[in-house]
Amino acid sequence: MSAAPDRPITLLIAALGGEGGGVLTDWIVKAATHAGYPVQSTSIPGVAQRTGATTYYIEVVPATWRALNGRRPVLSLTPGVGDIDIMAATELLEAGRAIANGFVTRDRTLMIGATGRSYLTTEKMAMGDGRYDRDLLIQAINDNARDNLLIDMETLAKANGTMISSVMLGALAGSGVMPMTADDFEAAIRAEGKAADANLRGFRAGLDAAKARLPVATPEEIKKRSRETLDDLERAATAFPDAAREIVLEGVRRLVAYQSARYARLYLDRLAPFAGGDPILLRETARHLAVRMSFEDVIRVAQAKIAPERFARIAREELKASGEPFVITDFLKPGIDEFCQILPPRLARAILNLSARRGWLGRVYFGMEVNTTSITGFLRFWLLAKLRGWRPHCHRYHEEQKAIEGWLGLIRDAAARSPELAREIAECARLIKGYGDTHARGTANFASIETQVIRPALAGTIPLPLAVDAVASARAAALADPEGESLTRCLAAIAAQTALPTAAE
């Protein structure tokens, strides 16, 4: 080589602490050393090793020591904004973070990114859907990087019985930006020794993926659809407009399995008034109505716990059992509420009233760990599931039907004024979900929004455009924190806003 390079090739790796970024860095350093290139790596592991975001920084001089003829390069320990040739991110949000920090530029940076997500606690703890916008991240990569290689490394790693780091190493090798050859990288893996075969498999998978340059696939969402049901029901369901057909069909099938064909017909009857109106309203009402009508009572839980697919799934996918004995233990803690769900309404009300007076509600629970694989444990769920036919005579059933009718009534009234408002009200069904406290909280939140926002809106005390906004923001607030602080604040703000015109008069 004649002229010495004027700068090194820079590589910044963004990773999650404790997940193999250090090993990846070691491999790269070893590969460069093996090939005779000056190389330096630094890292900031510290406490970030405990699952936090961290980075590893590597500089490789694209001229061998021999070519440099005794000259010693001064390499940087810190990555420079605007000075990165390869940005390797083992997780999609971390790729986004690297962009936000300025390390990815159009003139130089190749982004090599794993498309998998490891969700943050803040994303997971949201009461609804707190996941960061995936499309935004992909768009940002497309907009900011010179080029990118986005690869589903998690799947490749799993398929080859290895970790993301070896797949990433393969992708780095395949990118062609580094001066080292695939042989140099493989030598580094072999030198490390541990699990070399699996790592080499992962490496080659990454190498091939990088060379193939497959387009980014959006992760497949596996939806479990219900089985087909009676012909006349299927026909009735498919008669609904295009926009809602799939949903209505799924709803009907689910309700047959949940209760009966008659119950599914009730579902269709309830939807009928919306069939000729706003198609989106119809679809969303159909979606929420099916969920609400298949409410999670103890009978449904019991059904789900002894579903044959469940045993097979747990044994094969989770335990990788091939005949070894195994045990499934379910954690249940029913309270007085749950018992009353399956009693006749009058008896249930009497018991609930008594319990409320004695202060037992929310305090008396019957904690149990049921071995569902045992004969007695299984029978417990089996008997409960058998109560399905009795369900229409139960307290919970009555309560739910009343609530559903009330909610549908609100949607119908609203639809007559504004489909937007009706959609927002339909969407409020998202608030009512879960068990025990969660269910009670959701129901109470819905009730507050109904009395303080929806009813006044329908009565005309809140102007329409404001009302649509108010229902939407109250719903978002109800899902913002479990303590209900946001909802209280939001309702107060709505009240203040709607009071203004009156005050001005």
Add this chain to the structure above:
Amino acid sequence: MAERSFSKEVEALKLGDGETFEGEGILAVTKALLQSGVSYVGGYQGAPVSHLIDVMVDAGDLLDDLGVHLETCTNEASAAAMLGASINYPLRGAVTWKSVVGTNVAADALSNLASPGVIGGAMIVIGEDYGEGASVIQERSYAYAMKCGIWLLDPRPDLPTIVNTVEQGFALSEATHAPVMLELRIRACHVTGEFTTKDNRRGQFSGRNKLSGPPKFDYMRLAHPPVTFVHEKLKAEHRLPAAQAFAREQKLNEVFDGDVSEIGIVVLGGLYNSVVRTLGRIGLADLFGAARIPIYVLNLAYPLVPDEVAQFCAGKRAVLIVEEGNPDYIEQQINTQLRRADIQTQIHGKDCLPAAGEYTQDVLLRGLAAFLTKTRPAGVDADAIAARVETMLAHRPAATKSTGEIPPRPPGFCTGCPERPVFSAVKLMQRELGPTHISTDIGCHSFATLPPFSMGNSILGYGMSLAAAAAVGPNMERRPITVMGDGGFWHNGLITGVASNLFNKGDGVLIVMQNGYTSATGQQFMPSSKDSYAASGQTMDIEQTLRTFGVKWLRKVRTYNVATMLKTLKEAMQTAERGLKVIIADGECQLARQRRVRVEDAEKLKRGERVTRARYGVDDEICTGDHSCMRLSGCPSLTVKPSPDPLRTDPVATVIESCVGCGLCGEVAHAAVLCPSFYRAEIIRNATAWDRFLFAMRRGFLGLFGIRLPQAEPALAPIPALARANTTLDARTTTPT
């Protein structure tokens, strides 16, 4: 014991003359200590210097051979006090810790060491935990060097330079009778590189060649009046000039010349590479460090050498001082020295560079551009450079906007951490009894200050939490809760917190996390670990210690038992009994446990012994996507996935493969009455005949209901007495493949 095995690195410590060491900066320092002939080494673990001690712990035979005494100290004060061996004896020794916090803890010993001074070279290797990746308050350790008269080495982050500085450091210490500090920043500790090694040296005296006895009594060796007044004079009038003379003669500091000689840059050794790279990016240096602007590199950060400074500055219009953090100690000193020497060079520093924060490349780019724009040296187009810098950084605002505001990903409790359930219980307790003041501490448990727990009102230092709540309790309606790890308990908390509380008849609730190691720093042993570096079977028991101290209300609760923990917490909060109430939250660090259990289980499996493995799961049909469970856990293995229900949009909970089966999911679902989605699935390998019989019975019974459990492997022949029963049962089950 520790998180990492250092067997490979230990081999590198054994290299001899002319061989090549490849590895991290902190390990290069470790090798340099052995090449310098140390007789003793000690320290307290903490990033970024933990590996120095960790690798030595693994190098028992080598240290034995060299006669090096190693102590894994209980805190930095005990490490600093070890250097007392060098006051009277020609023993070279080194200690290490994380700074500035460790230096704070060591401060008393350091002052009393520096005053009489040393005969044997005494070196403190400090990991300056500053900037990206740091976990402590951002302060400079520099102040300690100045006030104590300890020389501060800050070598260029280049392995040969670092190693040479260690060796020179011992000579400097002995030549001036003062201890020295070797400062390495986070990245310098972890920088990789190579250097040519020398043989390790045995100390003049050591475990292999012991001293015959103490010297003749000499009051000057004591940090005690009246000689402390003499020491003060000695430091200022003899040791300081001696250090400056040594630095000059041995050329500790370096000057790299450049053609733009009317200006110059003075930089701390540790920041040299960043400055050169930044100059390279604006066309003023090449890849090999040849810069157009002259650079004076301070590998000795304290003391400065006034005649060197004067020589560098004389004839220059302006000089830029590059030192991170606040205050600008070097800028102030150089200003004073130039005034005294009546040199009119303009001094720039914090007017071009920020007073706070790490000097990353973007910061230095702007700083250098500002310096050049102010000074406009001939032959350099300052405006063009400033414009170039702005172009380099111009993309940043748009890039930041394009991703939206990316939420932080702080570190957190590991999967299966025994400390997480304690905070689930505290959260539930506060839900019932109302919020209370929580005084928290240093250690893994401080992750509870982050979501989903977000609890803690103060952190006052390692082992300080109980003392930090001493004046809160008496002024608050509700009892404060104090959290302390077992690491913090032994580091400081027992005396500073517990003894003081008992002595003052205090009240309050103390939770001691007993996980058996200093887990945050890599699971090193500490006094109540089952073993120690020195011997197995250490028995300093926290419970016994507390009883001996006079704690009356004391409960030990298995951490994973959330319901019991909740009950115990409520009792501690509500009991009329006054005095300190201690809950020992007992649960082995899961990282350490997994490392142990995995090996044990593999061996058991090999031997054909019964092994069970549990993991937890969520029934996604039953989960409604409210995520209450996440708000009480935050476990990395408990996460979300798209709902498989075509009618639902909110993601549902799921337990991923990394689950270690700690049981918290089930405990929390129970204690908080969450939902019936959680289950535990447990597989039995090398099952006993009874296990197999029972399972066959169950399989047969469930088969009647159309449930097909996977069939037993044919290899596992049933015992004869049960053979018939099995055959009949098997006839009714088919094995899905």
